[in-house]
Amino acid sequence: MDLHFAQAEATAAERSVIDLFMEGQPSANGLTEETRLERPRSRELRELLLPGLHALQSGIGWISHGALNHLCEALSVPPADAYGVASFYSMLALSEQAPDVLHVCDDIVCRSNGAMELIDECERVFGPEGTGQAVGWHRSPCLGRCDRAPAVFVQRTGTDDFDHGPVHADLSGRPLDGLAELARMNLELGIDRSTTPQGPAEVRLLRRIVQGVDPASLESYRSNGGYAALEQALAIGPATIRALIAASGLTGRGGAGFPTGRKWDMAAAEPAPRYVVANADESEPGTFKDRLLIEGDPFALIESLTIAALAVGASKGFVYLRGEYPLARQRLAAALVSARSAGLLGDGILGSGTSFDIELRVGAGAYICGEETALFNSIEGYRGEPRNKPPYPTQAGLFGRPTVVNNVETLLNVPIIITGGPEAYRELGTDLSTGTKVFAISGHVGVPGVYEVPFGTTLQDLLALAGGMRNGSSLRSVLLGGAAGTFIGREALEMPLANERAAEYGASLGSGAVVVFDSATDMADIVARIAAFFRDESCGQCAPCRIGTVRQEELLVRARAGFDAAPLIREVGQAMTDASICGLGQTAANAVRSAIDLGLIRGGV
Numbered sequence: 001m002d003l004h005f006a007q008a009e010a011t012a013a014e015r016s017v018i019d020l021f022m023e024g025q026p027s028a029n030g031l032t033e034e035t036r037l038e039r040p041r042s043r044e045l046r047e048l049l050l051p052g053l054h055a056l057q058s059g060i061g062w063i064s065h066g067a068l069n070h071l072c073e074a075l076s077v078p079p080a081d082a083y084g085v086a087s088f089y090s091m092l093a094l095s096e097q098a099p100d101v102l103h104v105c106d107d108i109v110c111r112s113n114g115a116m117e118l119i120d121e122c123e124r125v126f127g128p129e130g131t132g133q134a135v136g137w138h139r140s141p142c143l144g145r146c147d148r149a150p151a152v153f154v155q156r157t158g159t160d161d162f163d164h165g166p167v168h169a170d171l172s173g174r175p176l177d178g179l180a181e182l183a184r185m186n187l188e189l190g191i192d193r194s195t196t197p198q199g200p201a202e203v204r205l206l207r208r209i210v211q212g213v214d215p216a217s218l219e220s221y222r223s224n225g226g227y228a229a230l231e232q233a234l235a236i237g238p239a240t241i242r243a244l245i246a247a248s249g250l251t252g253r254g255g256a257g258f259p260t261g262r263k264w265d266m267a268a269a270e271p272a273p274r275y276v277v278a279n280a281d282e283s284e285p286g287t288f289k290d291r292l293l294i295e296g297d298p299f300a301l302i303e304s305l306t307i308a309a310l311a312v313g314a315s316k317g318f319v320y321l322r323g324e325y326p327l328a329r330q331r332l333a334a335a336l337v338s339a340r341s342a343g344l345l346g347d348g349i350l351g352s353g354t355s356f357d358i359e360l361r362v363g364a365g366a367y368i369c370g371e372e373t374a375l376f377n378s379i380e381g382y383r384g385e386p387r388n389k390p391p392y393p394t395q396a397g398l399f400g401r402p403t404v405v406n407n408v409e410t411l412l413n414v415p416i417i418i419t420g421g422p423e424a425y426r427e428l429g430t431d432l433s434t435g436t437k438v439f440a441i442s443g444h445v446g447v448p449g450v451y452e453v454p455f456g457t458t459l460q461d462l463l464a465l466a467g468g469m470r471n472g473s474s475l476r477s478v479l480l481g482g483a484a485g486t487f488i489g490r491e492a493l494e495m496p497l498a499n500e501r502a503a504e505y506g507a508s509l510g511s512g513a514v515v516v517f518d519s520a521t522d523m524a525d526i527v528a529r530i531a532a533f534f535r536d537e538s539c540g541q542c543a544p545c546r547i548g549t550v551r552q553e554e555l556l557v558r559a560r561a562g563f564d565a566a567p568l569i570r571e572v573g574q575a576m577t578d579a580s581i582c583g584l585g586q587t588a589a590n591a592v593r594s595a596i597d598l599g600l601i602r603g604g605v
């Protein structure tokens with residue numbers, strides 16, 4: 001093995017963190033030998049790399065060369081390789097930093113809701129970005145808390161991370177303890193539920209959340225309809241489950257809109273072992289629905305993924321959760337423990353012959369890991385770089401095995417279809433976009449939050465549900481589908497929100513982000529931030545995206561100075577769309593192009 005260890009030694013504290021981490025494997029995940037699929041030992045060790053790096057980051061506050069060497073020895077991973085992985089993620093620090101670090105969102109929603117003032121305050125109180133003795137701070141891309149902008153995520157050494165918003169607080173004094181206290185009080189007061197301002201009228205996926213069912217209680221979940229679908233699924237068997245899902249017309253809610261039933265059939269036709277994965281790495285600027293769905297109804301995700309596993313014949317599943325979602329992580333981890341002790345995960349689920357367990361994997365701040373093959377690499381302990389397709393995940397996915405990856409929201413539709421039947425499911429929505437869609441609405445609306453409406457509801461009606469324009473301001477544009485989506489203008493307000501109808505407007509619903517900008521917004525600034533986002537988040541693996549995202553941003557700067565950049569921007573955008581390996585590069589020009597088309601940005605463009 002190509003192991004080359006530098007001279008650096010781990011400190012006693014670093015050794016103790018790593019040794020403790022290794023002792024907890026695999027029992028720390030609560031997995032029994034039977035539920036761990038056979039993999040070579042070297043692969044099992046390699047896949048512990050990201051969790052091990054997380055353990056160091058949260059225990060020590062950064063990852064020194066000595067600590068990395070010690071972890072590499074324990075996992076038999078070449079240090080240079082591990083360094084490549086550690087340096088891939090923005091939540092992992094490879095140089096000493098303050099024990100507490102604020103990640104201050106300056107992305108598209110927060111920057112027009114006070115983030116820039118908050119950044120000035122951070123600079124005043126803590127000093128320049130990236131420095132600081134006790135508290136450091138960094139600008140951050142969207143933290144998935146756009147409903148409560150401006151938002152911060154606080155990484156703390158030796159104690160729990162937390163996120164909070166809106167943060168308009170005076171950061172002098174003992175700022176982090178104060179912010180942590182505020183975040184805790186908000187939870188206790190139930191203010192986190194203000195992110196689902198909708199009533200119980202027509203909601204399906206949000207029902208338990210708007211009714212206030214306790215997300216920590218398995219009993220509450222079960223007495224509110226939970227696990228009825230799994231019981232039914234066990235009785236009807238895999239083929240019938242897949243037939244019901246196909247008949248419902250359910251399509252993926254993560255952005256691609258692929259028919260779920262077809263995906264499950266494709267995986268089930270491949271040889272075992274197979275895996276199921278819930279993609280909870282929602283990082284699209286403007287998107288925060290999955291965070292809320294997991295925080296508010298964690299058992300629903302566990303039940304849904306268990307049914308998916310039963311349907312395709314998988315005995316092991318993963319939830320890959322965004323690293324900046326500490327509350328979702330805590331609640332989901334607790335729910336997994338409860339489900340296991342109640343016999344709802346593990347061997348012989350509900351007394352059946354079915355065995356299945358779920359491992360929670362936490363990302364570390366890389367947007368690209370939401371791409372399904374990048375997500376596989378991340379779980380396997382490699383840099384989160386997308387793979388070429390084909391082969392498709394249903395043929396050769398996680399650990400090279402057939403794998404079904406579904407978005408969280410997609411999965412949460414499954415129990416509803418099983419218990420209610422596909423005909424009832426299709427009663428809402430359109431012929432081609434069946435059921436309901438959960439939208440995350442943010443920006444200059446009266447009541448930002450997560451709203452569930454039948455597909456086909458018009459954009460105008462959705463905005464009315466969110467309280468219309470804030471303080472009677474007038475609408476400039478809506479960014480539909482997040483940074484990878486498109487800007488649309490007032491003339492598109494009549495658009496029915498269904499995948500096939502959005503296409504008629506040159507738009508797509510994406511994962512359901514709806515960011516609203518009023519007429520006072522500096523749109524050139526917003527578009528520039530989107531371009532900077534893609535430049536930062538490109539994994540750099542393929543030239544059209546690695547170079548194109550940089551050129552696109554540069555051209556926007558020149559355009560603001562009066563240069564006629566539109567032709568070149570379009571050319572660069574086309575090259576990225578045509579020749580990039582994955583969806584990031586293929587969509588990185590969408591918002592910029594649509595902003596030009598709508599006349600939202602000027603100065604030569």
Ligand code: SF4
Pocket residue numbers: 368385386537538539540541542543545546580581582583584585586
């Ligand atoms: S398109 Fe961008 S993010 Fe995707 S593989 Fe290429 S460089 Fe990486």
Ligand code: FES
Pocket residue numbers: 105106107108109110111141142143144145146147149150151285286287
């Ligand atoms: S949390 Fe700031 S833009 Fe989403």
